[in-house]
Amino acid sequence: MQSTADAVLVIVLAVNLLVLSSSRLRTIIYTVAAQGVILSLLPGLLHGGLGVRELVVSVGALVLKGVAIPRMLLRALADLPIRREIEPIVGFRASLLLGLIATVGSIYVSTRLPLLEVEGGSGQMFVAASFSTVLTGFLLLTTRMKAITQVLGYLVLENGIYIFGVLLLRATPFLVEVGVLLDLFVAIFVMGIIINHISREFTSISTEHLSALKD
Amino acid sequence: MVFALLSIVPPILLAVVAFFWPADRTRPVWLVVAGAVHLAASALALTTPNPAPDQWLALDPPGRLVLGLISVLFGACSVYAIGYLRARTSRPNRIFCAALLMFLGMMTFITWTQHLGLMWVAVEATTLASAPLLYFNRNARSLEATWKYLMVGSVGIALALLGSLFLGYAAAHAGGAPSLLFDDLVRNAGGFSKPWLHAAFVLLTVGYGTKMGLAPMHTWKPDAYGEAPGLVGSLLAGGMTSCAFLALVRVYRLMAAAGEAAFAGRILVILGLLSMAVAGVFMVRQRDFKRMLAYSSVEHMGILVLGLGLGGLGVFGALLHMLNNGIVKGVMFLSAGNIHRIYGSKLTGEVRGALRVAPWSGALLLAGFIAVTGSPPFGPFVSEFTILNAAFGQGRFAVAAGMLLFLLVIFIGMGTTVLAVVQGVPAPGTRRTEFRDGPLTTLPSVVLLAASLIMGVLMPAPISRLVSEAARYVGGAP
Amino acid sequence: MIDLTLHFLVLLLMPPLLLGVIIKTKAFFGGRVGAPVLQPYFDLLKLLRKQMVLSRTTSWMFLAGPVVTLVATLAASLLLPLGERAAPVRFAGDFVLFAYLLALGRFFTVAAALDTGSAFEGMGAAREITFSCLSEPAVFLGLLALARITGSLELSGLLGPKVVDGWIAAAPTMVMLVVGLFVVALAENCRIPFDDPNTHLELTMIHEVMVLDHSGPALGIIEYGAAVKLFLFGAVVVRLAAPVSTGNPLLDWGAFVLAMVLFAALVGVVESGMARLRLTYVPNLLIGAGALTGLGFVLLLMR
Numbered sequence: 002m003q004s005t006a007d008a009v010l011v012i013v014l015a016v017n018l019l020v021l022s023s024s025r026l027r028t029i030i031y032t033v034a035a036q037g038v039i040l041s042l043l044p045g046l047l048h049g050g051l052g053v054r055e056l057v058v059s060v061g062a063l064v065l066k067g068v069a070i071p072r073m074l075l076r077a078l079a080d081l082p083i084r085r086e087i088e089p090i091v092g093f094r095a096s097l098l099l100g101l102i103a104t105v106g107s108i109y110v111s112t113r114l115p116l117l118e119v120e121g122g123s124g125q126m127f128v129a130a131s132f133s134t135v136l137t138g139f140l141l142l143t144t145r146m147k148a149i150t151q152v153l154g155y156l157v158l159e160n161g162i163y164i165f166g167v168l169l170l171r172a173t174p175f176l177v178e179v180g181v182l183l184d185l186f187v188a189i190f191v192m193g194i195i196i197n198h199i200s201r202e203f204t205s206i207s208t209e210h211l212s213a214l215k216d
Numbered sequence: 217m218v219f220a221l222l223s224i225v226p227p228i229l230l231a232v233v234a235f236f237w238p239a240d241r242t243r244p245v246w247l248v249v250a251g252a253v254h255l256a257a258s259a260l261a262l263t264t265p266n267p268a269p270d271q272w273l274a275l276d277p278p279g280r281l282v283l284g285l286i287s288v289l290f291g292a293c294s295v296y297a298i299g300y301l302r303a304r305t306s307r308p309n310r311i312f313c314a315a316l317l318m319f320l321g322m323m324t325f326i327t328w329t330q331h332l333g334l335m336w337v338a339v340e341a342t343t344l345a346s347a348p349l350l351y352f353n354r355n356a357r358s359l360e361a362t363w364k365y366l367m368v369g370s371v372g373i374a375l376a377l378l379g380s381l382f383l384g385y386a387a388a389h390a391g392g393a394p395s396l397l398f399d400d401l402v403r404n405a406g407g408f409s410k411p412w413l414h415a416a417f418v419l420l421t422v423g424y425g426t427k428m429g430l431a432p433m434h435t436w437k438p439d440a441y442g443e444a445p446g447l448v449g450s451l452l453a454g455g456m457t458s459c460a461f462l463a464l465v466r467v468y469r470l471m472a473a474a475g476e477a478a479f480a481g482r483i484l485v486i487l488g489l490l491s492m493a494v495a496g497v498f499m500v501r502q503r504d505f506k507r508m509l510a511y512s513s514v515e516h517m518g519i520l521v522l523g524l525g526l527g528g529l530g531v532f533g534a535l536l537h538m539l540n541n542g543i544v545k546g547v548m549f550l551s552a553g554n555i556h557r558i559y560g561s562k563l564t565g566e567v568r569g570a571l572r573v574a575p576w577s578g579a580l581l582l583a584g585f586i587a588v589t590g591s592p593p594f595g596p597f598v599s600e601f602t603i604l605n606a607a608f609g610q611g612r613f614a615v616a617a618g619m620l621l622f623l624l625v626i627f628i629g630m631g632t633t634v635l636a637v638v639q640g641v642p643a644p645g646t647r648r649t650e651f652r653d654g655p656l657t658t659l660p661s662v663v664l665l666a667a668s669l670i671m672g673v674l675m676p677a678p679i680s681r682l683v684s685e686a687a688r689y690v691g692g693a694p
Numbered sequence: 695m696i697d698l699t700l701h702f703l704v705l706l707l708m709p710p711l712l713l714g715v716i717i718k719t720k721a722f723f724g725g726r727v728g729a730p731v732l733q734p735y736f737d738l739l740k741l742l743r744k745q746m747v748l749s750r751t752t753s754w755m756f757l758a759g760p761v762v763t764l765v766a767t768l769a770a771s772l773l774l775p776l777g778e779r780a781a782p783v784r785f786a787g788d789f790v791l792f793a794y795l796l797a798l799g800r801f802f803t804v805a806a807a808l809d810t811g812s813a814f815e816g817m818g819a820a821r822e823i824t825f826s827c828l829s830e831p832a833v834f835l836g837l838l839a840l841a842r843i844t845g846s847l848e849l850s851g852l853l854g855p856k857v858v859d860g861w862i863a864a865a866p867t868m869v870m871l872v873v874g875l876f877v878v879a880l881a882e883n884c885r886i887p888f889d890d891p892n893t894h895l896e897l898t899m900i901h902e903v904m905v906l907d908h909s910g911p912a913l914g915i916i917e918y919g920a921a922v923k924l925f926l927f928g929a930v931v932v933r934l935a936a937p938v939s940t941g942n943p944l945l946d947w948g949a950f951v952l953a954m955v956l957f958a959a960l961v962g963v964v965e966s967g968m969a970r971l972r973l974t975y976v977p978n979l980l981i982g983a984g985a986l987t988g989l990g991f992v993l994l995l996m997r
Binding site: 114115117135139142148151155158159161162165166168169177180181184187188191192195198199202203208211212213214216 | 331333336337340347348351356357359360361362363370371374377378381384385388394396409411438439442443498507
Binding site: 007008011012014015018019022024093094097098100101104105108112125126129 | 865866870975977978981982985986988989992993995996
């Protein structure tokens, strides 16, 4: 079953690159939602079959990451006049190349770390995919200027951490996984509210306006 | 278990009550009720001995210290809140009170939980609960501060989650039944996979360090503390940072049990000195006295981490300093908040002569300044002296010299700002609001200051015992 | 012998059919009946009969361009295996020659365009060269990945029987290669989303503008050469996507022809479904295709 999981993770890697090079906000939201849906398949694929724990985590991730959070973000987007991200400091092409370098680097690092036997495989792809998704999220977060894109970068970061968490699903208790998902939901909810306030206050959600406070 | 629930559940329940309570004017009373209940529950919990390990909710010795601290701090702040909110009736306080109580509940949860993952959930929950508090003033600047706080905090916490997962992965290498309870982890610590353990420690330090406000992850602090109401600032600076430090202490205990205390200590010492240096640089010529307090908080976080990293006597000093810092920060933020309200501004150009205009708050600010920069007879002097002692005792003269140098720079920088604010005569034409110093807004700070004085002059034996027990628990000798 | 004959027959006669299929597909999506599938053949014959108009400011390059392009493309086609059959000419490293023959053709097209001295053609030439530079990495990384999978350095080996092994052992990589090379095929043949073959507006032309001044037989040669180039790229993509081999040569050729028609239909679908990309975003897509094939290659190294 792990080879299927590996194939799924490769799709996730490709999706990362797609997120980095896109400039239309709706596209990025849908892509991140798709990534969330794909990730919700992982617990079942890795641990071969759906125990109660895997089922709850899968369904929870699917509902939250695939439906609820994107819906919130799309609603926040509907209130805003903008539709596209402006050219960031790093640039879309440079972001794409950096994302590729991060992916290659993650794959390399995952071959050098001592890995644990998980369900008949080494879980190497999981580690690589997790690192590269975290780095992609980081890149998105730090180089983009629209507040919504920063939130999406945070989502991608959490996706990467989720991938790693699937490896440890047997060890972490239920409550923690559910708690993590819930925390993510509430965090995005709060961020959505704040984006709304930012847009009303500044009539724009470019964080260039959020630089009055400095020393 | 019962004590845990008695501690954690009432604030959350009262948060719901406060949210649905219809009357704005009487809602703050629930804050005091919650504070009183929490104090009672904490007293009960602190006087019973440690329960058996392998439980999800238990008070380890460092947790006891933090529980006591946040209880006392919240009690004082809740009384302050009545006076403060009474003067700010132009703003609805429904979300404010509910978020404040939820914040207390989540902080209490952090002190009680013994599970690595659950502790993470609680820390993230405090971030989310405190974000609405920062936005109380509803202007562009506080919006910016809230956004930065939320983003930087969330990213930092996400890294801490990754670090927790790495730790679990490192633990899985040791074999045996997988568990993320601290006691289980400490027991198996010898067999952890070293590369994963090191990576986990770095990420956890970065993550929880972001919540503490260590440099270089401190960028949200000046904005957040600068724009938040004084009440919120004191709870964040005294309570939240202590809880984040508690998380770090528990992680350090794991590292010590795994034999990696030297590695951990190196990183912590460097971060500590860096924080103090950054605070010193930005404190000089700081024109906004609330931002100055934020940098002071950064400095003290640096001292805490430095003490922890030194090990041995330094751990005792750090834990003691955690208590002292929390109390004194409470004093300073509450008084600074008062002065801000009275003058309607927080810049040194416009605020002068606070001793004449607001004698109580001005005096408290001055006394707080003396305390926070480590002068006797207040508490922080003892703890900082202990940490210095530890540094000298280990022969790390460079570290000690650095610490002394930064303390001096900070004293000078902070002194110029505080003295400019409290001394002199108010400039003619200074705008003044109707806000005045009242008993409700000054007595809590007086009580806290008195506590700090007692801690400095004669350390009560029970507290000293608790601190050394905690230090021994973490892995340092008293 | 049969193989060789069939190779040449299919190679020389099929390309305009691809164009016809694309046009028919687009018409279908547009709710029209559209031109007959064999229309491009008649168009080419018509062009060959027409009179050429030559500008006085052009030189020998103007006529040499189309001719050399066609010859280079046909020479490259000798290196490419169609279906599973080996190509007529093969030697180690012939994929480099293949790429550079196509580049030679492109160079002469561009030179002919610049020869007219018109600003229009110059603009198209600049765009063409830029986009081709960006699509090179994708092609070479893809071929590199194939070389690692099949262990061969000649095109007949790279696209030969071992491709099936690639699908079994490294399916994700193969998918990435197919997608990446399909995008490159669209770019090199000036299809939407890179260029609109039906447009004649200054802002939107790339290939069309370079051949704006050619007429009559020269234009016919150019059109035919472009069709052959599309056919070549399509053959690569088809071979990677559907490595069918039944052992019976006629069945194999039949399957190949059918797959090429499907490829043309797919191009038509893509053309109907998308709009042309803004010119500044075209490099992004090409770099993305390069990143995709590169990622596929790196994944191979992981095993």
